[in-house]
Amino acid sequence: MGLSKEQLLARLKELQIGFSQYEHPVVLTVEAQAKYVGHLGGGLSKNLFLKDKKNRFYIVSALADTKVDLKVLSIRLGLGKGGLRMAPEEALGELLQVPLGCVTPFSLVNESARHVSLLLDQKFKSQEHCFFHPLSNDTSISLSTHDLDKFLKSIGRDPSYVDLEANPSVGKDQPPDLASLVPSGSTVLPDPPEAAASSKDSIENPVSVSNKSTTSTANATKPSTNAKNTKDKPVNGVHVSKSVTDVGKLVEDLLDKTSALLLSETTEETIKKHGAQLGAAISNSIRSHLRAELESTIMTFKNSAYTEGFHAGVHHHAKRTY
Template identity: 65%
Template sequence: MGKVNGPSVLQAVALCCDFTWRRELRRKRIMAYSKDQLLARLKDLQIEFSQYEHPAVMTVEAQAKYVGNIRGGLSKNLFLKDKKHRFYIVSALADTKVDMKVLSQRLGLGKGGFRMAPEETMLEILKVPLGSVTPFALVNESARDVALLLDKGFKAQERCFFHPLSNDMSISLNTNDLDKFLKSIGRDPAYVDLEANPAVGKDQPPDLAAFVPSGSTVLPDLPDPASAVQSAGGSHVNANNNCKAATEKAIKPAKDVQNVKDKSAKAVNPSSSFTDAEKFVEEILDRISAKLLSETKEGNIAQQGQELGNEIANRLRKCCYPELKNLATIFKNTAYTQGFHAGKASSLTQCPRT
């Protein structure tokens, strides 16, 4: 590797900063409400509320240390995802017992139809960080297809506490004013008994099925990358052969490929960035930028002097190589998967009718 001099390092830092700035600018094109904008909107709607600033809190228990002595009910808010990529906010009183399996059945999703939505999805859809999920996040256009289930226990409270898009503040208001806000964004508030456990069966349809969102947010989970490698080991589908036999043959894995699947089974499913070349490049640059900026601290510059460039180059190569190799492998496997499914669909459409 050639020697990297001081000016090159500074140029690299400048490029990383410029890239980060431009990326943030693109993200902000999809406008997200800020805490101050939300509070201003509540005032415009003539909604009466009290606000309490406190350190950022991640749990209801931590929040209670600052506002637990004030009259009103604290809320816990869950951001959930079902198997069909539909999203839900379940907002309940802190002491309400919410059985996820029961709630899933009541929505008609079967047992285990729910899971917690990943943090990246929370940021993308609700535009709030971890620990700040709140019904107020539905003000963002990106959350238009997210369903909201409110605990009917809120109705019995004089006031209820929620985070106003940020977990360093809590606001309290009554349910009438909460309803007023929700209706202002086109939402019909739905208060349900989250502790109920009604029977669900052939003659007893799910009582909450009407609240399942009809319009889903399209954030598909990609197939396991190992399946792409599996498919590559199969035989080509011949349109002149029997369709069923050809299809079964095409997806049958070879022994060597099965070993690849075993090694990949524990890998995390790739995010949507691996189907978009621009996002994939941004992912790489994000990681390199973070590593580079972490190494170019004032103390490092003073200590390393002119050798800082070489030192950073060596460290980047050492620490980034495994990550970048993993990213490239996932990107390759994703391409294999999409190519296989496209080829399979094309072959099936060419199968002669019998």
């Protein structure tokens, strides 16, 4: 069980870290938090809990008005354009041991988060003090970056402040500037209850992101043994890739792309520009950006599923006697 808010605050006092504490109703967004502490001055923080394709996890903590482009950040970490995505909700409980809306640098206090990398916005240093939730989003505390660093060093962390809005070139002679911040090892999360129950049916296509995608994948692997054996094997010169016939992976990829686009479109600038029409504006943008890609992806899935079914049928009919 992770530290409680009270235990964390007690530890800060033991470390002689100065902070101010403000109680308020539970908040899930920076905008909601601003209603209670925004008038006090200082910098409000937004915090993203991310993962890469190798199950390595990251917390990106930035000022509320800092624009964080996940595609650019992914390239700077050496992960490629689509290397970062939002971490699954179960990872909040298993690794950070905090509920939704409570991710902050203080989440790293628990031993279970020892392999989670932390990227801090260098703009924090321009603020006299910054606001964070102390493991619970019904409270905000403000402290200086000096005191934040003191806390991080007390748990064995060397604070890394990054210009999150920079977009440096990356190439053969210009290696990724943030590659050193990539965790050294991957993290294996235990299967959710539903996933564990269906693990026998989904051994060939393991998915560890969400209950829904795991169940879908398990159902997708139940066709005949002949159909399974055709995956990733050339049949009559045609190669059927398991990656495009895995329903769970397809759905997860689509959700990742949509989430990344949604995050990139939801900025302070777009909020001011569109006001009450923000939802419609973002919806239209997502439609225009994803339409062609979704059509292509679904057509590939359709064709691959047809090809796999055809070859499964060929193998089945070959056993008939006339």
